[in-house]
Amino acid sequence: MRRRDSGRTRDAPGGTLRVGDEATPRLAVGDEALIEVVRWAREALARSDAFELEVPDPDAGVGPSSGVPPRSWRAWVDLAEVLACRCHTPERVAAGTVRVRFTPLAPEASWHGGIGDAERYDPASSFGAVRKLEHPGFLVPLLEALGRVRPPDGGRVLVLGCHRGDEIEALGALDPPPRSLAITGVDRSGRALAVARARFPLASFVEGDVNDLPPALGRFHLVVAIGLLQSPGVDDKALLRRLVQHHLEAGAGLLLGLPNSRFRGNEVTWGARTRNYRASDLSLVVRDLATYRRYLQQHGFVTHVGGRYDLLLTAWRRACDSAEAKVGRLRRRRTPDATQE
Numbered sequence: 001m002r003r004r005d006s007g008r009t010r011d012a013p014g015g016t017l018r019v020g021d022e023a024t025p026r027l028a029v030g031d032e033a034l035i036e037v038v039r040w041a042r043e044a045l046a047r048s049d050a051f052e053l054e055v056p057d058p059d060a061g062v063g064p065s066s067g068v069p070p071r072s073w074r075a076w077v078d079l080a081e082v083l084a085c086r087c088h089t090p091e092r093v094a095a096g097t098v099r100v101r102f103t104p105l106a107p108e109a110s111w112h113g114g115i116g117d118a119e120r121y122d123p124a125s126s127f128g129a130v131r132k133l134e135h136p137g138f139l140v141p142l143l144e145a146l147g148r149v150r151p152p153d154g155g156r157v158l159v160l161g162c163h164r165g166d167e168i169e170a171l172g173a174l175d176p177p178p179r180s181l182a183i184t185g186v187d188r189s190g191r192a193l194a195v196a197r198a199r200f201p202l203a204s205f206v207e208g209d210v211n212d213l214p215p216a217l218g219r220f221h222l223v224v225a226i227g228l229l230q231s232p233g234v235d236d237k238a239l240l241r242r243l244v245q246h247h248l249e250a251g252a253g254l255l256l257g258l259p260n261s262r263f264r265g266n267e268v269t270w271g272a273r274t275r276n277y278r279a280s281d282l283s284l285v286v287r288d289l290a291t292y293r294r295y296l297q298q299h300g301f302v303t304h305v306g307g308r309y310d311l312l313l314t315a316w317r318r319a320c321d322s323a324e325a326k327v328g329r330l331r332r333r334r335t336p337d338a339t340q341e
Protein backbone atom coordinates (compact mmCIF):
# COMPACT_ATOMS: atom_id res chain seq x y z
CA MET A 1 0.00 0.00 0.00
CA ARG A 2 1.61 3.31 -1.07
CA ARG A 3 1.21 6.18 1.33
CA ARG A 4 2.13 9.70 0.40
CA ASP A 5 2.28 11.26 3.81
CA SER A 6 5.27 11.77 5.93
CA GLY A 7 4.81 11.83 9.68
CA ARG A 8 3.85 9.48 12.47
CA THR A 9 3.01 5.86 11.85
CA ARG A 10 0.79 3.48 13.77
CA ASP A 11 -0.43 -0.04 13.23
CA ALA A 12 -3.66 -0.33 11.32
CA PRO A 13 -5.65 -3.24 9.96
CA GLY A 14 -4.14 -4.25 6.65
CA GLY A 15 -0.85 -2.48 7.30
CA THR A 16 0.53 0.66 8.81
CA LEU A 17 -1.46 3.85 8.78
CA ARG A 18 0.62 6.93 8.29
CA VAL A 19 -0.88 10.15 9.48
CA GLY A 20 0.45 13.06 7.51
CA ASP A 21 1.64 16.33 8.92
CA GLU A 22 -1.65 17.73 7.75
CA ALA A 23 -4.45 16.68 10.05
CA THR A 24 -6.19 14.69 7.32
CA PRO A 25 -5.11 11.07 6.76
CA ARG A 26 -4.49 10.41 3.09
CA LEU A 27 -3.95 7.15 1.24
CA ALA A 28 -2.61 6.78 -2.29
CA VAL A 29 -4.53 3.79 -3.55
CA GLY A 30 -2.46 1.46 -5.67
CA ASP A 31 -2.72 -2.27 -6.17
CA GLU A 32 -4.15 -3.22 -2.79
CA ALA A 33 -7.39 -5.14 -2.44
CA LEU A 34 -10.44 -3.07 -1.59
CA ILE A 35 -10.65 -4.68 1.85
CA GLU A 36 -7.37 -2.98 2.76
CA VAL A 37 -8.70 0.40 1.64
CA VAL A 38 -11.88 -0.13 3.68
CA ARG A 39 -9.92 -1.08 6.78
CA TRP A 40 -7.63 1.91 6.35
CA ALA A 41 -10.62 4.25 5.88
CA ARG A 42 -12.37 2.93 9.00
CA GLU A 43 -9.22 3.40 11.00
CA ALA A 44 -8.79 6.92 9.62
CA LEU A 45 -12.37 7.81 10.50
CA ALA A 46 -11.90 6.60 14.04
CA ARG A 47 -9.16 9.21 14.45
CA SER A 48 -10.12 12.07 12.22
CA ASP A 49 -13.20 13.85 10.92
CA ALA A 50 -12.05 13.48 7.31
CA PHE A 51 -9.84 11.32 5.13
CA GLU A 52 -8.63 11.50 1.55
CA LEU A 53 -7.95 8.88 -1.07
CA GLU A 54 -5.81 9.43 -4.12
CA VAL A 55 -7.15 7.05 -6.72
CA PRO A 56 -6.54 6.32 -10.39
CA ASP A 57 -8.87 8.55 -12.39
CA PRO A 58 -11.81 6.22 -13.18
CA ASP A 59 -12.11 7.85 -16.61
CA ALA A 60 -8.55 6.80 -17.42
CA GLY A 61 -9.66 3.18 -17.15
CA VAL A 62 -6.53 2.06 -15.27
CA GLY A 63 -7.03 -0.80 -12.85
CA PRO A 64 -4.82 -2.27 -10.15
CA SER A 65 -2.07 -4.33 -11.80
CA SER A 66 -3.36 -7.36 -9.87
CA GLY A 67 -5.90 -7.91 -12.64
CA VAL A 68 -8.76 -6.29 -10.74
CA PRO A 69 -10.89 -4.25 -13.21
CA PRO A 70 -10.56 -0.45 -12.97
CA ARG A 71 -12.69 1.01 -10.15
CA SER A 72 -15.48 3.30 -11.26
CA TRP A 73 -16.77 6.40 -9.48
CA ARG A 74 -19.62 4.21 -8.28
CA ALA A 75 -17.09 2.25 -6.18
CA TRP A 76 -15.92 5.39 -4.35
CA VAL A 77 -19.43 6.78 -3.97
CA ASP A 78 -20.57 3.42 -2.58
CA LEU A 79 -17.60 3.43 -0.21
CA ALA A 80 -18.73 6.84 1.04
CA GLU A 81 -22.27 5.55 1.52
CA VAL A 82 -21.37 2.39 3.42
CA LEU A 83 -19.05 4.39 5.69
CA ALA A 84 -21.82 7.01 6.22
CA CYS A 85 -19.64 9.65 4.62
CA ARG A 86 -20.04 12.43 2.13
CA CYS A 87 -17.89 12.14 -0.98
CA HIS A 88 -16.64 15.63 -1.94
CA THR A 89 -15.92 16.91 -5.43
CA PRO A 90 -12.71 15.21 -6.58
CA GLU A 91 -9.60 17.20 -7.45
CA ARG A 92 -7.07 16.18 -10.14
CA VAL A 93 -3.65 16.04 -8.47
CA ALA A 94 -1.56 14.50 -11.28
CA ALA A 95 -2.14 13.02 -14.71
CA GLY A 96 -4.43 10.04 -14.16
CA THR A 97 -4.78 10.60 -10.40
CA VAL A 98 -7.57 12.27 -8.48
CA ARG A 99 -7.96 13.05 -4.80
CA VAL A 100 -11.31 12.48 -3.10
CA ARG A 101 -12.17 13.78 0.33
CA PHE A 102 -14.59 11.94 2.60
CA THR A 103 -16.26 13.48 5.65
CA PRO A 104 -18.86 11.93 7.99
CA LEU A 105 -22.47 12.68 7.16
CA ALA A 106 -24.55 14.99 9.32
CA PRO A 107 -26.79 13.29 11.93
CA GLU A 108 -30.14 11.95 10.74
CA ALA A 109 -32.84 14.52 10.09
CA SER A 110 -34.85 15.23 13.24
CA TRP A 111 -38.10 14.03 11.65
CA HIS A 112 -36.80 10.44 11.64
CA GLY A 113 -36.81 10.64 15.43
CA GLY A 114 -39.52 10.59 18.05
CA ILE A 115 -41.13 14.00 17.48
CA GLY A 116 -44.91 14.17 17.05
CA ASP A 117 -46.54 13.95 13.62
CA ALA A 118 -47.95 17.52 13.65
CA GLU A 119 -44.47 18.95 14.11
CA ARG A 120 -42.77 16.39 11.89
CA TYR A 121 -44.96 16.91 8.82
CA ASP A 122 -45.48 20.64 9.14
CA PRO A 123 -44.47 22.21 5.79
CA ALA A 124 -42.10 24.49 7.73
CA SER A 125 -40.28 21.47 9.24
CA SER A 126 -37.15 19.93 7.78
CA PHE A 127 -39.38 17.20 6.26
CA GLY A 128 -41.30 19.97 4.49
CA ALA A 129 -38.01 21.03 2.89
CA VAL A 130 -37.36 17.55 1.46
CA ARG A 131 -37.72 17.37 -2.32
CA LYS A 132 -37.79 13.66 -3.10
CA LEU A 133 -38.41 14.30 -6.77
CA GLU A 134 -35.03 16.02 -6.98
CA HIS A 135 -33.29 12.73 -6.05
CA PRO A 136 -32.85 10.28 -8.94
CA GLY A 137 -33.16 7.37 -6.47
CA PHE A 138 -36.70 8.48 -5.61
CA LEU A 139 -37.81 10.03 -8.89
CA VAL A 140 -36.93 7.38 -11.47
CA PRO A 141 -38.28 4.32 -9.59
CA LEU A 142 -41.44 6.30 -8.76
CA LEU A 143 -42.03 7.14 -12.42
CA GLU A 144 -41.39 3.52 -13.38
CA ALA A 145 -43.86 2.33 -10.74
CA LEU A 146 -46.51 4.85 -11.79
CA GLY A 147 -45.98 3.80 -15.39
CA ARG A 148 -46.78 0.22 -14.39
CA VAL A 149 -50.14 1.21 -12.87
CA ARG A 150 -50.81 4.17 -15.14
CA PRO A 151 -54.39 5.40 -14.73
CA PRO A 152 -56.49 5.85 -17.88
CA ASP A 153 -57.20 9.33 -19.25
CA GLY A 154 -60.09 10.75 -17.25
CA GLY A 155 -59.44 8.21 -14.46
CA ARG A 156 -59.88 8.76 -10.73
CA VAL A 157 -56.76 8.71 -8.52
CA LEU A 158 -56.59 8.63 -4.72
CA VAL A 159 -53.33 9.72 -3.05
CA LEU A 160 -53.22 8.82 0.65
CA GLY A 161 -50.75 10.63 2.93
CA CYS A 162 -50.20 13.05 0.06
CA HIS A 163 -48.46 15.74 2.16
CA ARG A 164 -47.49 18.56 -0.26
CA GLY A 165 -48.51 16.54 -3.31
CA ASP A 166 -45.25 15.17 -4.74
CA GLU A 167 -46.97 12.04 -6.04
CA ILE A 168 -49.44 14.25 -7.91
CA GLU A 169 -46.53 16.10 -9.47
CA ALA A 170 -44.97 12.77 -10.49
CA LEU A 171 -48.22 11.67 -12.19
CA GLY A 172 -47.98 14.80 -14.33
CA ALA A 173 -44.40 13.86 -15.24
CA LEU A 174 -45.42 10.56 -16.90
CA ASP A 175 -44.67 10.56 -20.60
CA PRO A 176 -47.18 11.32 -21.97
CA PRO A 177 -49.05 12.55 -18.88
CA PRO A 178 -52.49 10.98 -18.40
CA ARG A 179 -55.13 13.55 -19.33
CA SER A 180 -58.01 14.89 -17.23
CA LEU A 181 -57.34 12.88 -14.08
CA ALA A 182 -59.68 13.49 -11.15
CA ILE A 183 -57.23 13.41 -8.23
CA THR A 184 -58.15 13.30 -4.54
CA GLY A 185 -55.45 13.74 -1.90
CA VAL A 186 -55.95 12.76 1.74
CA ASP A 187 -53.77 13.79 4.66
CA ARG A 188 -54.34 14.70 8.27
CA SER A 189 -51.91 17.61 8.14
CA GLY A 190 -54.05 20.64 7.23
CA ARG A 191 -50.93 22.76 6.76
CA ALA A 192 -49.39 20.30 4.30
CA LEU A 193 -52.70 20.17 2.42
CA ALA A 194 -52.71 23.97 2.15
CA VAL A 195 -49.41 23.71 0.25
CA ALA A 196 -50.77 20.86 -1.90
CA ARG A 197 -53.93 22.87 -2.73
CA ALA A 198 -51.85 25.84 -3.83
CA ARG A 199 -49.69 23.61 -6.04
CA PHE A 200 -52.51 21.59 -7.58
CA PRO A 201 -55.67 23.74 -7.65
CA LEU A 202 -57.51 21.26 -9.91
CA ALA A 203 -57.17 18.37 -7.45
CA SER A 204 -59.45 17.95 -4.43
CA PHE A 205 -58.14 17.37 -0.96
CA VAL A 206 -59.63 15.85 2.16
CA GLU A 207 -58.21 16.57 5.59
CA GLY A 208 -58.69 13.47 7.70
CA ASP A 209 -57.46 10.19 9.09
CA VAL A 210 -56.88 7.41 6.55
CA ASN A 211 -58.17 4.94 9.18
CA ASP A 212 -61.61 6.48 8.69
CA LEU A 213 -61.98 6.76 4.93
CA PRO A 214 -65.69 7.26 4.21
CA PRO A 215 -67.11 4.60 1.83
CA ALA A 216 -68.71 7.53 -0.04
CA LEU A 217 -65.21 8.48 -1.22
CA GLY A 218 -65.93 6.04 -4.03
CA ARG A 219 -63.76 3.86 -6.26
CA PHE A 220 -60.55 4.79 -8.04
CA HIS A 221 -58.48 3.63 -11.00
CA LEU A 222 -55.29 4.14 -9.00
CA VAL A 223 -54.60 4.40 -5.27
CA VAL A 224 -51.16 5.62 -4.12
CA ALA A 225 -49.88 5.46 -0.53
CA ILE A 226 -46.18 6.20 -0.06
CA GLY A 227 -44.54 6.64 3.33
CA LEU A 228 -47.88 6.19 5.06
CA LEU A 229 -48.65 2.58 5.92
CA GLN A 230 -46.00 2.27 8.64
CA SER A 231 -46.89 5.62 10.22
CA PRO A 232 -47.77 5.41 13.92
CA GLY A 233 -51.49 4.87 14.40
CA VAL A 234 -52.18 3.71 10.84
CA ASP A 235 -53.82 0.27 10.77
CA ASP A 236 -52.10 -0.75 7.55
CA LYS A 237 -53.74 -4.13 7.07
CA ALA A 238 -57.26 -2.86 7.75
CA LEU A 239 -56.62 0.03 5.37
CA LEU A 240 -55.38 -2.29 2.64
CA ARG A 241 -58.44 -4.52 3.04
CA ARG A 242 -60.75 -1.51 2.85
CA LEU A 243 -59.01 -0.16 -0.24
CA VAL A 244 -59.33 -3.49 -2.05
CA GLN A 245 -62.95 -4.03 -1.01
CA HIS A 246 -64.39 -0.52 -1.36
CA HIS A 247 -62.13 1.84 -3.24
CA LEU A 248 -60.77 0.11 -6.34
CA GLU A 249 -62.41 -0.03 -9.73
CA ALA A 250 -62.15 -3.30 -11.66
CA GLY A 251 -58.72 -3.29 -13.30
CA ALA A 252 -57.45 -0.60 -10.90
CA GLY A 253 -53.82 -0.23 -9.83
CA LEU A 254 -52.29 0.20 -6.41
CA LEU A 255 -48.91 1.72 -5.54
CA LEU A 256 -47.69 1.22 -1.97
CA GLY A 257 -44.33 2.67 -0.89
CA LEU A 258 -42.36 1.97 2.28
CA PRO A 259 -39.37 4.15 3.22
CA ASN A 260 -35.98 2.52 2.76
CA SER A 261 -33.75 5.50 3.43
CA ARG A 262 -32.71 8.14 5.93
CA PHE A 263 -31.99 11.78 5.31
CA ARG A 264 -28.72 13.09 6.73
CA GLY A 265 -28.08 16.75 6.03
CA ASN A 266 -28.36 17.21 2.32
CA GLU A 267 -27.81 13.52 1.62
CA VAL A 268 -30.05 10.51 1.52
CA THR A 269 -28.71 7.12 2.56
CA TRP A 270 -30.06 3.75 1.52
CA GLY A 271 -31.61 1.37 4.04
CA ALA A 272 -34.51 1.35 6.46
CA ARG A 273 -33.69 1.56 10.14
CA THR A 274 -35.77 0.51 13.09
CA ARG A 275 -36.25 3.31 15.59
CA ASN A 276 -33.60 3.31 18.36
CA TYR A 277 -31.27 1.03 16.36
CA ARG A 278 -28.15 2.46 14.76
CA ALA A 279 -27.63 -0.06 12.00
CA SER A 280 -29.97 -0.32 9.04
CA ASP A 281 -32.31 -3.29 9.17
CA LEU A 282 -34.81 -4.13 6.46
CA SER A 283 -36.69 -6.75 8.49
CA LEU A 284 -39.85 -4.70 9.08
CA VAL A 285 -40.01 -3.34 5.54
CA VAL A 286 -39.50 -6.78 4.04
CA ARG A 287 -42.07 -8.36 6.38
CA ASP A 288 -44.70 -5.71 5.66
CA LEU A 289 -44.13 -5.75 1.91
CA ALA A 290 -44.40 -9.55 1.87
CA THR A 291 -47.68 -9.37 3.82
CA TYR A 292 -49.22 -6.76 1.49
CA ARG A 293 -48.03 -8.63 -1.58
CA ARG A 294 -49.43 -11.96 -0.42
CA TYR A 295 -52.81 -10.41 0.39
CA LEU A 296 -52.97 -8.71 -2.99
CA GLN A 297 -52.00 -11.88 -4.83
CA GLN A 298 -54.69 -13.78 -2.95
CA HIS A 299 -57.14 -11.23 -4.33
CA GLY A 300 -56.11 -11.64 -7.91
CA PHE A 301 -53.52 -8.90 -8.28
CA VAL A 302 -50.34 -9.16 -10.28
CA THR A 303 -47.55 -7.56 -8.24
CA HIS A 304 -44.10 -6.07 -8.73
CA VAL A 305 -41.64 -4.85 -6.10
CA GLY A 306 -39.03 -2.23 -7.02
CA GLY A 307 -37.72 1.09 -5.80
CA ARG A 308 -34.59 2.24 -4.08
CA TYR A 309 -34.96 4.89 -1.35
CA ASP A 310 -38.66 4.00 -1.13
CA LEU A 311 -39.49 0.35 -1.79
CA LEU A 312 -42.44 0.38 -4.16
CA LEU A 313 -45.04 -2.37 -4.45
CA THR A 314 -47.22 -2.01 -7.51
CA ALA A 315 -50.27 -4.21 -7.99
CA TRP A 316 -52.88 -4.34 -10.68
CA ARG A 317 -55.78 -6.56 -11.51
CA ARG A 318 -56.78 -7.34 -15.04
CA ALA A 319 -60.28 -6.05 -15.72
CA CYS A 320 -61.30 -9.40 -17.30
CA ASP A 321 -60.04 -12.21 -15.14
CA SER A 322 -59.77 -15.63 -16.77
CA ALA A 323 -61.76 -18.52 -15.27
CA GLU A 324 -58.48 -20.41 -14.82
CA ALA A 325 -56.97 -17.56 -12.78
CA LYS A 326 -60.08 -17.46 -10.58
CA VAL A 327 -59.85 -21.19 -9.80
CA GLY A 328 -56.15 -20.82 -8.91
CA ARG A 329 -57.00 -17.95 -6.62
CA LEU A 330 -59.77 -19.82 -4.87
CA ARG A 331 -57.28 -22.59 -4.15
CA ARG A 332 -54.73 -20.11 -2.79
CA ARG A 333 -57.37 -18.46 -0.59
CA ARG A 334 -57.61 -21.66 1.43
CA THR A 335 -54.42 -20.38 3.07
CA PRO A 336 -55.14 -17.77 5.80
CA ASP A 337 -55.75 -14.17 4.70
CA ALA A 338 -52.33 -12.51 4.82
CA THR A 339 -53.64 -9.31 6.41
CA GLN A 340 -55.23 -11.25 9.32
CA GLU A 341 -51.87 -12.38 10.68
Ligand SMILES: C[S@@+](CC[C@H](N)C(=O)[O-])C[C@H]1O[C@@H](n2cnc3c(N)ncnc32)[C@H](O)[C@@H]1O
Binding pocket: 117, 121, 132, 160, 161, 162, 163, 164, 166, 167, 186, 187, 188, 189, 192, 208, 209, 210, 211, 225, 226, 227, 228, 231, 232, 233, 234
Ligand atom coordinates in the same frame (compact mmCIF):
# COMPACT_ATOMS: atom_id res chain seq x y z
C1 LIG B 1 -43.70 10.34 5.53
S1 LIG B 1 -44.95 11.43 4.99
C2 LIG B 1 -45.07 10.90 3.31
C3 LIG B 1 -45.46 12.01 2.39
C4 LIG B 1 -45.41 11.65 0.92
N1 LIG B 1 -46.37 10.62 0.59
C5 LIG B 1 -44.01 11.20 0.53
O1 LIG B 1 -43.80 10.01 0.33
O2 LIG B 1 -43.12 12.06 0.48
C6 LIG B 1 -46.40 10.75 5.72
C7 LIG B 1 -47.63 11.57 5.45
O3 LIG B 1 -48.77 10.82 5.91
C8 LIG B 1 -49.58 11.64 6.71
N2 LIG B 1 -50.26 10.77 7.69
C9 LIG B 1 -49.69 10.02 8.67
N3 LIG B 1 -50.63 9.34 9.34
C10 LIG B 1 -51.82 9.68 8.77
C11 LIG B 1 -53.18 9.30 9.02
N4 LIG B 1 -53.49 8.44 10.00
N5 LIG B 1 -54.13 9.83 8.24
C12 LIG B 1 -53.84 10.70 7.25
N6 LIG B 1 -52.58 11.09 6.98
C13 LIG B 1 -51.59 10.59 7.72
C14 LIG B 1 -48.64 12.66 7.34
O4 LIG B 1 -49.35 13.85 7.72
C15 LIG B 1 -47.65 12.89 6.21
O5 LIG B 1 -48.06 13.93 5.35
